[in-house]
Amino acid sequence: MSSIPIRIPTASIYEELASARTTPKTVTSIHEEDGSILDYTERSSDGPSMPPHGLSNQALPMDKLSRAQLIAEQYIKDNKLLKAHEELIRCVALSKIIHGDGHWRLAKAFADLAYSYLTVRGLPVQAKQHAESAKNILLRGVDMSKSVEEKREVLGTLVTIYYTLGMSHLLQNNGRESYVSLQKVQKLIADLEELQEKTSVLGKISDKDIALALGRSCVLQEKLSLAMNFFEQAVKMVISSEGDSSAVLIGIYREMARAEQMKGRHEQAIHYLLQAHSICQAVYKKLSEKAAHTGLLLAKAYAAAGRSEYNENTNKYFTESLSVYQIVLGADDPQTQNTRVEFSKWLIQIGKTQEAYKMLQEAVGSETEYSETVAEMLSIMGSIHLADGKIQKGYQLLKKCLEIQTAVYGxxxxxxxxxxxxxxALQKSGASWE
Structure with missing residues (x-):
């Protein structure tokens, strides 16, 4: 997912677009920060030119808006989401020209763009900003007495606004604010059910999405029992619509395991991770990055339980996960190296320090790589030497570790x-160095 933000349309851009209605030789463009152009060309100085939307040179803003909306919908259907995002920017600019600052249709354009920033661009700050703009327009007062159609559109826009706000807060770890917005989504859906319009509005936001988001917001607030209630609702919805082997369940079971671990209920966490891992291996096959990841989570869950009778399973899942990562991603991939680190920490925890050291030594090798994981490996290896009284060897490894940490962190x-x-401290200790 790209992290390059698109510049938010400004008042000057709206003015330029508005002037295009009366000034045929104006060329107006919205520039992205990467240098590409979202072109609104009316006519070049060399003569007539056709805009990319296939409209005539004298097309009115309303025609352009309708065209942009249709193109955005088609791009979404074709899964060309970045192109759809560009069209949604056009829709905001044109809606402002046509409807003015206080119309609900401008709020809808802002809400759709906010949702796109959230789901397509992965930029919660921008998503929140546009959603707040949409909300502020509607809070000024909207006449919803004209038709059921407009009431449905406004309520649907509010669902998009508050869901986007809820998810943006969630991605920024603001649990309480997320929960408040998501509760408003539930209330709005109830209102839509009364209009018998729920299905038409929830095409992009499902009941499962809302329940899962509410559960995650509760985890952030450490309301773990309430979180589990929402997660269980989400599981039931997925099973009823997609069956008990749906890949969607993998993420939900992982969330449930996390909540159980926070409550100190390690056996329950293991139970959910076993379900997630089983589905993952069935859907994505055993030799897949996703299966390696759930296997690693399962190994860490067994290790966290701290029970000797779990050692065999802990070793099994660490070994399997590391093996799959090596096959699928390679020995030098950060995921593979991170698995080695986690595995070695557990081996040290149960007293198998030499086995842990050998595992890390094989990963570090003779090449110098400046990364957080390599620094951590060297730190662990140095600490093992110090614990064994091998001060010189430990000192040299820690010195190399510091060199990498300084380069990576400062x-x-x-x-x-x-x-x-x-x-x-080692230099000042006066200890006899081997």
Missing amino acids: SQHSKSKETQNLLT
Whole structure:
């Protein structure tokens, strides 16, 4: 998912677009920050030219808006979501020209663009900004007495607004604000049911999505029992519509396991992760990155339980996950290396320090790689040597670790300072170095 933000249309752009209705030789463009252009060309200085939308040179803004909306819908159907996002920017600009600042149709255009920033661009800050713009327009007062059609459109727009706000807050770890917005979504859906319009509005936002988001917002607030209630609702909805082997359940079971782990209920967490892993292996096959990931989560869950009778299963899932990552991604991939680190930490925890050291030594090798994971590997290896009384070897590994930490984090980062302090203490200790 691209992280390059699209510049928000400004008042000057609206003015330029408006002037295009009366000034045929104006060329108006909205520029993205990567240098590409969303062209609104009316006519070039060299003579007539056809706009990319296939409209005539004298097309009115309303025609352009209708065309942009149709193109956006088609791009969404074709899964060309970045192109659809560009059309939604056009829709905001043209809706402002046609309907003015206070019309619900402008609010709808802002809401659709906000949802696109959330789901297509993955930019919660921009999504929240546009959703707030849409909400503020509607809060000024909208006459909903004209027709059921307009009431449906306005309520649907409000669903999009508050869902987008809820998810934007969720992505920014604002649990309470997320929960408040998502509860408003539930209330609006109830109103839509009274109009018998729920199905037409919830095409892009499902009951399952709302329940799952509410559960996640409760986890952030540490309301874990309430979170589990929402997750269980989401599971029932998925099973009733897609069956008990749906890939959608993988993420939900992982969320449920996380909530159970936060409650200290490790057996229950393992139960949900076993279900997630089973579905993952069936849907994506055993030799897949997704199966390796759920296997790693399962290994860590067994390890977190801290029970010796789980050691065999912990070792099994760590070994399987590491093996799959090596096959699918390669030995030097960050995911593979991170799995080695987690595996080694558990081996040290159960007293198998030499086995842990050998595993990390194989991963580090002779090449110098500047990454967080390699620094952590060197830190663990150095600590193992120090614990065995091999001060010289430990010191050299920690010195290399500090070099990488300084390059990756900077000298003032807490990890760099911690390693530097340890090295300084070793120098001053007067211990006999091997």
